[in-house]
Amino acid sequence: MTAAPALSDHDSRLKVPPSIDFLGGVGTVTGSKFLVRSGDSRVLVDCGLFQGLAPLRRRNWQRPPVDVTELDAVVLTHAHLDHCGYLPVLVREGWRGPVYVTPGTAALVEIVLRDSAHLLMEEAAHANTHGWSKHRPALPLYDDRDAERALSCLRVVDFGTPTTIAEGVELEFGEAGHILGSAWARLELGGRSAVFSGDMGRQAHRLLAPPRARPECDVLVMESTYGAREHRDEGASDELAELITSTVAGGGSVLIPAFAVDRTEVLLIELAKLMRAGAIPEVPVLVDSPMALASLRVYRRAIGERWAEIRSDLAGGDPFAVPNLQELRTVEESMRANHPRMPSIVISASGMASGGRVLHHLTHLLPDRRNTVVIVGFAAAGTRARQLVDGATQLKIHGRYVPVRARVGVLEGFSAHADSDELVAWANSAASAPGTTFLVHGEPAASAELARRLGVELGWNAVVPRDGEHVVV
Numbered sequence: 001m002t003a004a005p006a007l008s009d010h011d012s013r014l015k016v017p018p019s020i021d022f023l024g025g026v027g028t029v030t031g032s033k034f035l036v037r038s039g040d041s042r043v044l045v046d047c048g049l050f051q052g053l054a055p056l057r058r059r060n061w062q063r064p065p066v067d068v069t070e071l072d073a074v075v076l077t078h079a080h081l082d083h084c085g086y087l088p089v090l091v092r093e094g095w096r097g098p099v100y101v102t103p104g105t106a107a108l109v110e111i112v113l114r115d116s117a118h119l120l121m122e123e124a125a126h127a128n129t130h131g132w133s134k135h136r137p138a139l140p141l142y143d144d145r146d147a148e149r150a151l152s153c154l155r156v157v158d159f160g161t162p163t164t165i166a167e168g169v170e171l172e173f174g175e176a177g178h179i180l181g182s183a184w185a186r187l188e189l190g191g192r193s194a195v196f197s198g199d200m201g202r203q204a205h206r207l208l209a210p211p212r213a214r215p216e217c218d219v220l221v222m223e224s225t226y227g228a229r230e231h232r233d234e235g236a237s238d239e240l241a242e243l244i245t246s247t248v249a250g251g252g253s254v255l256i257p258a259f260a261v262d263r264t265e266v267l268l269i270e271l272a273k274l275m276r277a278g279a280i281p282e283v284p285v286l287v288d289s290p291m292a293l294a295s296l297r298v299y300r301r302a303i304g305e306r307w308a309e310i311r312s313d314l315a316g317g318d319p320f321a322v323p324n325l326q327e328l329r330t331v332e333e334s335m336r337a338n339h340p341r342m343p344s345i346v347i348s349a350s351g352m353a354s355g356g357r358v359l360h361h362l363t364h365l366l367p368d369r370r371n372t373v374v375i376v377g378f379a380a381a382g383t384r385a386r387q388l389v390d391g392a393t394q395l396k397i398h399g400r401y402v403p404v405r406a407r408v409g410v411l412e413g414f415s416a417h418a419d420s421d422e423l424v425a426w427a428n429s430a431a432s433a434p435g436t437t438f439l440v441h442g443e444p445a446a447s448a449e450l451a452r453r454l455g456v457e458l459g460w461n462a463v464v465p466r467d468g469e470h471v472v473v
Contacts (some may be wrong), residue, residue: 007148018039018372020034020473022438022467022469024463025048025441026466027447029443031051032047033066033086034046038166039168040167041168043166045074045077045185046077046083046196046198048082048086049082049086049116051354051383052380068095069266071090071095072166073169074098075102075171076099078179078182079109079111079261080112081301083198087099088113089146089191090150092148098153101156102173104309105183107183107298108261112261113150114151119355121143124137124461132398135274150245157173162304171186175208175211175308177212177309178208180207182199184211185198188219194217194221194473197217197220197223199417200222200417201416201418202418202422206270213426214430218435220438223442224439224440225378226378226415226423227446227447228420229272231413233413236411236433237279240273240411240414241280243372244274245279247407251370252372254372255346255348255366255371255373255374257375258289258348258376259350264287265295267321268287271345274321283342283345284340284342285326285344285345286326288333288358289347291349291453299320303319309375334357338361351376352379352380352386353383354383362397363397365406370408372408373406373407377435378417391408420449433458436462438462447464451463451464
């Protein structure tokens with residue numbers, strides 16, 4: 001009897017079924033990283049920064065959780081920092097391979113990574129000058145050279161265009177409706193398939209068309225940011241109008257920490273609508289974020305060129321044309337916004353108040369009872385925005401405690417994330433259920449509740465993975 005030929009190491013690896021390692025975005029809404037193995041190929045889906053609680057932020061400084069010498073490709077679902085902001089760290093460690101993105105993500109990632117590097121370098125310099133960091137000297141996580149090298153790796157793939165990105169791995173992007181360029185990513189893995197939702201958008205986004213239906217797949221990896229909550233869209237405009245009107249009547253200003261990409265654009269559309277209707281006074285609107293202004297140019301171009309992601313009813317005109325709009329670009333202009341000459345609306349990044357110019361505005365505006373701070377997006381645990389939502393009476397900013405005397409308003413109706421009902425509906429939009437659904441990118445209670453709903457309402461096998469867990473597709 002002739003013995004069967006021995007399998008080579010290469011042949012043995014090809015027979016190993018595809019798998020996923022959960023390296024971030026588990027038990028938290030930040031740091032999304034999912035390593036897909038298929039045969040000899042290694043693909044990282046998303047490459048996000050951890051934000052919020054100090055133990056999470058410290059993970060950004062640890063050795064990368066992937067061996068960059070074995071990685072074949074990176075796929076980014078969209079341009080928010082918690083999905084793309086770690087990419088320059090990979091590059092600093094030697095990564096020079098392809099990073100696959102949609103056209104909109106390519107345009108926005110360029111803005112986001114350059115701004116992130118600038119802020120990290122600026123924050124380190126500020127800490128060294130003013131002595132508020134325990135590190136001597138304080139260093140940035142990465143610098144502008146790392147960001148530029150990361151941008152040189154981008155490879156653009158159009159929506160709905162299957163593309164081979166590694167041996168035995170095919171990628172297809174579909175519109176996710178969260179921000180411009182946002183996508184779900186389908187990976188074909190040698191006879192098995194996995195879909196990664198990225199961040200899912202709303203059915204009624206003020207700028208973007210609804211998400212494209214989920215494709216058939218064996219495994220679904222889905223976000224669960226609002227897995228335990230439904231948005232209260234009704235009355236959100238009225239609540240914002242009341243906060244602005246009453247604050248201005250009392251001689252105060254309104255500060256809105258807002259994500260520079262998409263949330264600022266949504267707010268400008270809403271403010272323009274309210275002013276046209278006479279629902280709020282035509283006070284100055286100050287947009288103080290270079291990144292927000294750069295992304296605003298991309299959104300205007302997308303509307304002008306009628307990109308397919310943009311809602312059809314926005315064709316023509318400038319929906320961001322707010323009366324008395326002031327675009328603050330220089331540091332000197334930003335500093336003047338700390339003490340508005342008259343009641344004003346200040347929109348500044350970052351949305352979670354984890355960094356950026358908004359910290360200086362909070363320092364100066366929070367102690368005055370006449371002012372109002374409005375939180376309009378998801379606030380992760382450990383961020384200053386979350387502390388304000390939870391009723392903090394002081395915030396620690398640049399090493400000093402700032403008293404919170406200003407009114408704090410919380411509006412969920414402006415979220416760009418799908419809520420629990422919308423997530424369940426999107427998951428169920430394909431003809432058949434996946435074999436297993438993994439709930440990620442959510443705080444523990446939110447992920448657990450969405451898993452429960454998928455199990456009870458749809459009869460699905462829904463799991464909340466552990467951080468670092470390895471599963472077979």
